[in-house]
Amino acid sequence: MNPIPMLDLKREYEYMKKDIDAAIARCLEHQQWIKGPEVAELEEKIAEYLGVKHCIGVASGTDALVISLRALAIKLKGKEFFDCDDEIITTPFTFVATGDAILRAGAIPVFVDIEPKTLNIDPAAVKAYLEKNPSRVVGILPVHLYGNACDMDAIMDIASERGLFVVEDAAQAMGGAWDGKKLGSIGDAGALSFFPSKNLGGFGDGGMVVANDNELEEQARMLMQHGGKDKYRSEHVGYNSRLDTLQAAVLLAKSKYLEEMNERRRNLASIYDEYLQDLEQVTPLQPLEKSYSVYNQYTVIVRGDIRDELADCLRTRKISTSIYYKLPLHKMNAFVKKMKLGTTLHKAEVAAKQVLSLPIEPLMGSEQIKRITKDIKSF
């Protein structure tokens, strides 16, 4: 029985080795570790791929969120940070960085409930909160969880009706799309992550701010480098948050394979969907029709309080699984002090008890999925 891991980065490296090794060798030759030529090249390449005007390389996906939000505070309010009673609506069912970025930008995260078929933020819940408490809300931060698009038509409509900004957390959704538009390119700004397990992953941390607006680009570029156009003209409370040249080089080499890897993920997901379709207690998520999902995770909902038992059983069969996420953000101490519960969060709380992500390594074969689903069925 061979083990089936969640992720097999060694195998991916072997697959792309020639390109990656050559890219690293070029860096060793030129020795421009800070702001080397690969950074601008990657920014241009991804901007073209996403169909946006600007991409700004930063040190992580988390920083991409923080810098996007702060650039919006500067642009919209002329202030370094949001006011302490400014509210940003988001989902509690996400990685901690989403809500943390709102706190770090000075605003209050308002958590609203999710939609049970996708586990993404429910536009009806966003609307329900806005109808009761419209006055302090400045923006919406949807998360394309597991690489699957939120209902961006509904979210953009709500935002434009009320003059709110939208920042897309596309950390898990590189290459995904909504109605043909690439995720991250639809709102006022988008945040990408190049964390190694993401669809385009580097050999360490990295991220990117995505925007069409020239002023947002200018502010984000300043914030990312100590808050000024150069060292002697600091204008804002900035960060040292550059994207490494070496990471940019690795990402450029790997970006050639992004579409192929995403197609492989989609194909594996459709095999899972097919093999799992006759089960009642274990059901796959259901992307909306306009979503081109890139399956950073393949996640199922396990009903009847047997999720952890199922995961244990698969572990004994050498099949790895993961739970994203066990605890919604509104249950974490970091948020309890400064958050609002915009609606009841019952669906997010149920999801936290029922989700299970199964291996979806792009280079795995359909026989492995057959084995996994067979084990799930016999359990």
Ligand SMILES: *Cc1c(COP(=O)(O)O)cnc(C)c1O
């Ligand atoms: C990974 C991730 C982030 C943060 O990205 P880092 O590059 O790890 O800082 C933010 N939001 C979501 C939803 C993520 O999955």
